[in-house]
Amino acid sequence: MSAQRAAGSLTDCREMKEKNPWHTPVTISITVIGVIAIVALVTVAVLQNKPVPQKYKYGIVLDAGSSHTALYIYKWPAEKDNNTGRVEQEHSCKVKGKGISSYAETPWQAGESLTECMEDAVKQVPTKRHFETPLYLGATAGMRLLHMENSVASDKVFQAVEKSLQKFPFSYQGARMLSGQEEGAFGWVTVNYLDDRLKQGLETTGALDLGGASTQISFVPKNYIISESPSNSVTFRLYGNDYNLYTHSFLCYGKDQVLRLALAHQTKSGPGEIADPCFHPGYSESKNYSVLYDSPCVSDRKPQGAPVTFHHKGEGNFQQCQEVVKNVFNFTSCKYSRCSFNGVFQPPLHGQFGAFSAYYYVMDFLNLTDTSVPLTTVKDKLAKHCATPWNQIIQQHPEIHVKYLAEYCFSGAYILTLLTEGYNFTSESYSSIKFIKKIKGSDAGWTLGYMLNLTNMIPAEAPDSPPLPHAGYVSIVTVIALLIFTLFIIFLCRFRPSSSKQPQIV
Numbered sequence: 158m159s160a161q162r163a164a165g166s167l168t169d170c171r172e173m174k175e176k177n178p179w180h181t182p183v184t185i186s187i188t189v190i191g192v193i194a195i196v197a198l199v200t201v202a203v204l205q206n207k208p209v210p211q212k213y214k215y216g217i218v219l220d221a222g223s224s225h226t227a228l229y230i231y232k233w234p235a236e237k238d239n240n241t242g243r244v245e246q247e248h249s250c251k252v253k254g255k256g257i258s259s260y261a262e263t264p265w266q267a268g269e270s271l272t273e274c275m276e277d278a279v280k281q282v283p284t285k286r287h288f289e290t291p292l293y294l295g296a297t298a299g300m301r302l303l304h305m306e307n308s309v310a311s312d313k314v315f316q317a318v319e320k321s322l323q324k325f326p327f328s329y330q331g332a333r334m335l336s337g338q339e340e341g342a343f344g345w346v347t348v349n350y351l352d353d354r355l356k357q358g359l360e361t362t363g364a365l366d367l368g369g370a371s372t373q374i375s376f377v378p379k380n381y382i383i384s385e386s387p388s389n390s391v392t393f394r395l396y397g398n399d400y401n402l403y404t405h406s407f408l409c410y411g412k413d414q415v416l417r418l419a420l421a422h423q424t425k426s427g428p429g430e431i432a433d434p435c436f437h438p439g440y441s442e443s444k445n446y447s448v449l450y451d452s453p454c455v456s457d458r459k460p461q462g463a464p465v466t467f468h469h470k471g472e473g474n475f476q477q478c479q480e481v482v483k484n485v486f487n488f489t490s491c492k493y494s495r496c497s498f499n500g501v502f503q504p505p506l507h508g509q510f511g512a513f514s515a516y517y518y519v520m521d522f523l524n525l526t527d528t529s530v531p532l533t534t535v536k537d538k539l540a541k542h543c544a545t546p547w548n549q550i551i552q553q554h555p556e557i558h559v560k561y562l563a564e565y566c567f568s569g570a571y572i573l574t575l576l577t578e579g580y581n582f583t584s585e586s587y588s589s590i591k592f593i594k595k596i597k598g599s600d601a602g603w604t605l606g607y608m609l610n611l612t613n614m615i616p617a618e619a620p621d622s623p624p625l626p627h628a629g630y631v632s633i634v635t636v637i638a639l640l641i642f643t644l645f646i647i648f649l650c651r652f653r654p655s656s657s658k659q660p661q662i663v
């Protein structure tokens with residue numbers, strides 16, 4: 158339509174309005190009916206498509222770690238459990254006391270220890286969902302070590318745990334030991350699932366998990382097709398994408414076992430006193446040799462004729478501590494093109510990494526979670542912390558458990574050595590690590606990945622594109638309604654019945 162014609166139409170409309178005012182009974186009635194009809198159309202359409210109040214399904218996973226057990230409750234929209242819904246952590250409960258492997262001599266107590274958190278779970282999950290809520294228990298390095306040491310004892314612990322869990326109204330799916338490979342791979346799935354990287358096919362994030370008895374590294378290497386070491390390779394097809402994951406779990410390289418290794422290294426000659434650079438000056442404790450060597454990670458290193466106890470004394474020297482820590486790694490033998498340590502194959506590091514569990518606890522306590530801070534500064538800060546007298550440390554942190562508090566200097570030194578000397582992070586690539594506890598409200602760890610896998614909640618192929626979301630539907634209906642309304646007004650304006658039939662007001 159030309160500008161002239163358009164201008165003409167407007168003039169026509171104005172003239173018509175002047176001749177035939179709009180507020181005649183007929184036009185008012187038509188307009189009111191039209192508006193009511195449109196409002197009704199929008200209301201019905203919106204109400205009809207209003208999302209129904211969300212109903213959820215639940216899943217429970219118990220993480221039976223070497224140092225402690227934690228229970229996690231996950232939930233997801235009931236109608237979307239086949240792939241499109243998001244699974245999120247609803248609740249967590251820390252079991253009081255130590256890990257289940259510490260009850261080797263009194264297995265029934267391992268089962269008993271879970272009761273409080275399980276009773277909590279009964280309250281957290283709606284009663285009508287209890288019977289269909291899957292319940293899993295996965296045990297990691299503590300039970301792996303117990304199994305190596307005494308498989309009868311580890312079986313008894315599992316039986317006791319099983320007996321205890323079966324008493325609850327959930328759908329019990331079993332208690333089992335995870336392999337180190339599963340632990341690493343499911344940690345990687347959790348991190349990337351929570352970050353929405355899998356569904357969107359984005360570049361994935363590597364996962365670094367540090368526990369009490371083992372540690373895992375998992376990432377997708379660049380241009381990495383076939384591993385030189387098949388035992389370190391896990392392949393996944395998720396949402397239509399293939400992933401070749403490198404993963405390795407180092408048993409005995411969790412922070413509690415490495416502390417034993419470091420102490421064992423310093424007590425080779427069986428002295429009655431250890432002057433330890435990894436503990437604060439003024440720290441002084443009498444410890445038991447049999448407790449120190451009571452683990453398959455160090456049992457073969459027990460010195461002949463060692464006294465019953467030794468005196469563990471702090472020196473607070475970070476540089477020397479690093480030397481002690483380096484001694485727990487073996488960097489000499491490697492039969493592959495490249496290794497991390499202890500002769501284990503590791504391809505070149507690639508991409509961003511999320512470091513969780515004890516990585517986070519330790520670095521958070523030390524105020525060192527900011528990886529944009531240069532490594533040299535990180536080391537200077539840690540050196541200062543290590544040199545701080547023990548009584549001052551206790552005074553500054555009365556709220557923190559003394560056992561944890563005493564070990565942060567050692568743990569910080571171990572983490573930095575593991576990352577740089579062990580995994581080969583450089584001062585540049587150190588900034589690609591993020592120390593994390595939670596992602597979008599869910600804890601980082603292997604449990605969510607484990608449950609997603611066992612419930613088949615991540616499809617191998619990409620799901621069909623989702624239907625129009627509610628907000629989109631409302632917008633489209635509103636725009637159409639407004640369009641109809643505008644056309645209706647224009648129609649009224651231009652094609653109203655001839656004015657001759659209307660009474661003229663002169």
Ligand SMILES: Nc1ccn([C@@H]2O[C@H](COP(=O)(O)OP(=O)(O)OP(=O)(O)O)[C@@H](O)[C@H]2O)c(=O)n1
Nearest residue numbers: 222223224225297298368369370371514515518
């Ligand atoms: N606030 C905290 C909590 C825990 N820890 C330490 O963190 C380590 C345990 O980490 P966690 O991830 O809980 O290990 P587990 O899962 O129990 O062990 P694993 O995975 O090896 O079975 C222990 O050394 C514990 O002393 C810590 O330093 N500060």
Ligand SMILES: [Ca+2]
Nearest residue numbers: 222297368514
């Ligand atoms: Ca763990």
